[in-house]
Amino acid sequence: MNAKIVFLDVDGTLVDYHNQLPESAVEAIHKAQENGHQVYTVTGRAKAEMYDSLLAIGFDGYIGGNGSYIESQGQVVKEKTLTGEDTKQIVDWLKGRGLEFYLESNNGLFGSDNFNQRGQKTIQEYVAYKGKPDAQQATPATVFPNMIYGGTLYREDVNKISFILDSYEDFLAAQKMFPSLKVGTWGGVGEKALFGDIALKNIDKAVAIDELLNFLAKDVSNSLAFGDAKVDIPMLHHCQIGVAMGNGGNEIKKIADYITASVEDDGLYKAFEHFQLI
Incomplete structure (x- = not known):
């Protein structure tokens, strides 16, 4: 073989x-x-x-x-990473819209101030839509055990930014705001839109x-x-x-x-x- x-x-x-x-x-x-x-x-x-x-x-x-x-x-x-300017613009836009998020870097995951608290409900929905019966036990800490809070959010080493969708309109607004980047959604079985993400195109x-x-x-x-x-x-x-x-x-x-x-x-x-x- x-x-x-x-x-x-x-x-x-x-x-x-x-x-x-x-x-x-x-x-x-x-x-x-x-x-x-x-x-x-x-x-x-x-x-x-x-x-x-x-x-x-x-x-x-x-x-x-x-x-x-x-x-x-x-x-x-x-x-390949987002530029520092890209990251700053995304972070500022998410904060201005009141959306919690985390930066994905090879050097760590960096959460926004209230991601841990706001993320509880969405993380449980995420695990439930993936078909797990014990979804209520899931927390941001169990899904992202090494998340860093209070770290620098204006960074040069970010390959993707994920954010909690308060509504599907948040995803559409992100697409409109960042046309030169790739804006997607992810969730669970059936790909329910629970999170948005922003990364490089192609x-x-x-x-x-x-x-x-x-x-x-x-x-x-x-x-x-x-x-x-x-x-x-x-x-x-x-x-x-x-x-x-x-x-x-x-x-x-x-x-x-x-x-x-x-x-x-x-x-x-x-x-x-x-x-x-x-």
């Missing part, structure tokens, strides 16, 4: 929405690597959110910020995978992508095989080549077995 390169989304694919990592997923990754395959994470998370429990798995590399950062075997392949998971494959001199015909949400659809389309998690949304299941079990039901391990990676 040819050596494959495997791309894994993190939230809802590698871990559940309480940051719980199944032992079977770790076992599957290690067995696949022992068989000569490479495994990379492809996530919206900044590197600061790749906590020790994840890094200890020993991935071959990492794509973060939905494609704004690429690292392979400890070498930085690509890093960056997504598929583009980053292509850049990494070119760097590695690997062919896309030997690639597999795993995801659970609408933001993962471009990379499932791009890779030779696209796998949707059983806990994923209907949008991604419709376009997937294969649907595996949920995160909690050893979905990664079962799919790795199905495709004879292990």
Whole structure:
């Protein structure tokens, strides 16, 4: 069997929405690597959110910020960030509109003053829409355990800014305010708009995978992508095989080549077995 390169989304694919990592997923990754395959994470998370429990798995590399950062075997392949001017304008606009937010940087997650308090309700909605029965136990601290409050918000190292939507109109207003940037929404199953985010244009998971494959001199015909949400659809389309998690949304299941079990039901391990990676 040819050596494959495997791309894994993190939230809802590698871990559940309480940051719980199944032992079977770790076992599957290690067995696949022992068989000569490479495994990379492809996530919206900044590197600061790749906590020790994840890094200890020993991935071959990492794509973060939905494609704004690429690292392979400890070498930085690509890093693109918002300009300091962009960040200042976004922060000032969000504050002026009364919206709570956090900055996503490889050096940390930096929350606005009231994000922890205002975020409680939205975080619980987010976890509930992802299908978790114990959503009421979720807090900003459990979802973002290393969030920094009181830090500098005018920064040069920000790859993405996420903000709580008080209404869908907030998203539309952000699109109008920042036409040169990419303004999106994210939420739960069905992609209910609970959060907005602002990042550079022309960056997504598929583009980053292509850049990494070119760097590695690997062919896309030997690639597999795993995801659970609408933001993962471009990379499932791009890779030779696209796998949707059983806990994923209907949008991604419709376009997937294969649907595996949920995160909690050893979905990664079962799919790795199905495709004879292990």
